Amino acid sequence: MSVLLKNGTIVTTTGRYTADVYAENDRIKAIGTDLDYAADEIVDAKGKYILPGAIDPHTHISMPFMGTYAQDDYETGTIAAACGGVTCVVDFDLQQKGESLLDALDRKKELADGKVAVDYSLHPAVMDPRPDVIDEVKKACREYGTPSFKIFMVYDFRVDDATMIKLLEETKRYGGLVQVHAENVYIIQHMNEVLAREGKLAPYYHAMSRPNIAEEEAIYRASKMVELTDSRIYIVHLSSKEGLQIVKQARDRGINIFAETCPQYLLLDDERYKEPDFNGAKYVMSPPLRTPASNVALWEGLRGGDVQVVATDHCPFDFNGKKDMFGKDDYKKIPNGAPGIETLLMLLHSEGVAKGRISLEKMVDVLSTGTANMFGLADKGEIAVGKDADMVVFDADLKFTITQSRLHMNVDYTPYEGMEITGMPEIVYSRGKRVAQWNGEQMEFVGQAGHGRFIKREPVDEN
Ligand code: DUC
Numbered sequence: 452m453s454v455l456l457k458n459g460t461i462v463t464t465t466g467r468y469t470a471d472v473y474a475e476n477d478r479i480k481a482i483g484t485d486l487d488y489a490a491d492e493i494v495d496a497k498g499k500y501i502l503p504g505a506i507d508p509h510t511h512i513s514m515p516f517m518g519t520y521a522q523d524d525y526e527t528g529t530i531a532a533a534c535g536g537v538t539c540v541v542d543f544d545l546q547q548k549g550e551s552l553l554d555a556l557d558r559k560k561e562l563a564d565g566k567v568a569v570d571y572s573l574h575p576a577v578m579d580p581r582p583d584v585i586d587e588v589k590k591a592c593r594e595y596g597t598p599s600f601k602i603f604m605v606y607d608f609r610v611d612d613a614t615m616i617k618l619l620e621e622t623k624r625y626g627g628l629v630q631v632h633a634e635n636v637y638i639i640q641h642m643n644e645v646l647a648r649e650g651k652l653a654p655y656y657h658a659m660s661r662p663n664i665a666e667e668e669a670i671y672r673a674s675k676m677v678e679l680t681d682s683r684i685y686i687v688h689l690s691s692k693e694g695l696q697i698v699k700q701a702r703d704r705g706i707n708i709f710a711e712t713c714p715q716y717l718l719l720d721d722e723r724y725k726e727p728d729f730n731g732a733k734y735v736m737s738p739p740l741r742t743p744a745s746n747v748a749l750w751e752g753l754r755g756g757d758v759q760v761v762a763t764d765h766c767p768f769d770f771n772g773k774k775d776m777f778g779k780d781d782y783k784k785i786p787n788g789a790p791g792i793e794t795l796l797m798l799l800h801s802e803g804v805a806k807g808r809i810s811l812e813k814m815v816d817v818l819s820t821g822t823a824n825m826f827g828l829a830d831k832g833e834i835a836v837g838k839d840a841d842m843v844v845f846d847a848d849l850k851f852t853i854t855q856s857r858l859h860m861n862v863d864y865t866p867y868e869g870m871e872i873t874g875m876p877e878i879v880y881s882r883g884k885r886v887a888q889w890n891g892e893q894m895e896f897v898g899q900a901g902h903g904r905f906i907k908r909e910p911v912d913e914n
Pocket residue numbers: 511632735736737738764766787788789
């Protein structure tokens with residue numbers, strides 16, 4: 452299979468230029484002007500951007516959570532990804548009690564292989580940190596190709612500070628990266644008690660129960676452990692301006708702390724929880740939506756380089772039947788999470804690039820190139836000779852109105868219903884194979900479940 456894209460505008464993290472791109476058997480083979488290959492597929496890309504496929508390093512596919520399951524499975528989730536221009540997904544793999552990290556990886560791979568429509572990898576999530584589990588870090592980094600490890604500072608399955616220190620030391624030894632959900636559990640428990648006493652149990656109080664200070668304190672504590680161990684850490688779904696301030700201060704002191712944010716924390720705010728008829732439940736996620744001041748600060752964090760990655764935290768639960776299953780009378784019982792894998796690229800382009808909040812090059816960095824570097828995806832994230840031909844032909848002027856019925860995620864709502872988008876993918880390639888295309892009204896999937904592969908990732912250079 453070979454593809455020749457003619458006269459497109461190739462976008463990198465440092466600039467853009469007009470050229471042809473030729474891809475054959477998974478990889479980009481040549482970039483230049485007037486390339487003359489007899490390709491199976493020749494596309495006139497004049498006036499269109501050629502972007503590296505977006506990478507979503509934060510998804511919860513088929514994840515058991517709060518008495519139910521995140522609804523997308525590997526097939527529906529990666530079909531939606533392809534339709535949104537996301538050509539690689541790194542999903543969280545939650546270790547069960549008593550299970551080894553490596554067994555958990557095998558278990559999740561079995562669910563994914565043969566179903567995924569685009570390439571994928573896994574982050575082991577450490578939930579049962581026995582000493583033998585810490586010892587598995589080496590194998591996960593060196594043999595399994597999964598050198599990033601998720602931990603939670605909240606929820607029943609959180610790790611304590613001692614475990615975090617051990618993991619930071621062990622990952623440092625083998626070139627791994629700890630990723631942390633940073634919220635202070637005791638602040639949240641306290642707020643839950645206060646709000647319950649006052650009878651404040653509607654979705655809006657979910658946000659009040661998890662104040663910015665809970666994120667700020669946890670990030671500060673995590674940053675101190677990184678300083679102690681001279682290691683590295685990655686803050687997932689950074690949501691607050693106070694949390695960002697801690698990240699920035701630590702980075703200014705030379706501490707290796709990295710941060711990811713998500714479209715919902717850039718674009719939505721806590722007024723959403725006040726929507727009538729229990730609609731506020733659609734936005735119940737953790738951390739919660741904040742105020743516009745945090746939205747503004749996070750865009751600034753992206754521009755300034757203190758936030759390096761934009762991911763989705765895709766974790767979909769139907770509004771009808773899941774969000775309202777146990778939580779009608781108590782925000783604490785509403786499954787936490789929202790859909791987003793398919794809307795990542797369109798939102799970042801339309802609300803970020805088209806509105807002048809970030810440059811096109813910065814978008815490529817935080818969705819593709821920087822993400823590939825952060826997570827050791829050596830063959831991904833760039834339109835360059837030798838890289839995987841994960842490519843998006845992108846029409847920056849194409850208009851689309853987001854509506855749930857024109858999306859592919861296996862869920863009955865989108866938090867962005869009715870939003871007018873400028874700029875959409877026209878064709879999406881996964882390793883040179885066309886997997887999705889614009890059909891005049893919406894994206895349609897034209898690939899195959901099972902085309903995607905497990906990608907072994909590389910640890911950073913050991914020090
Ligand atoms: N937060 C969510 O909203 N969903 C899944 C897990 C998490 O930390």
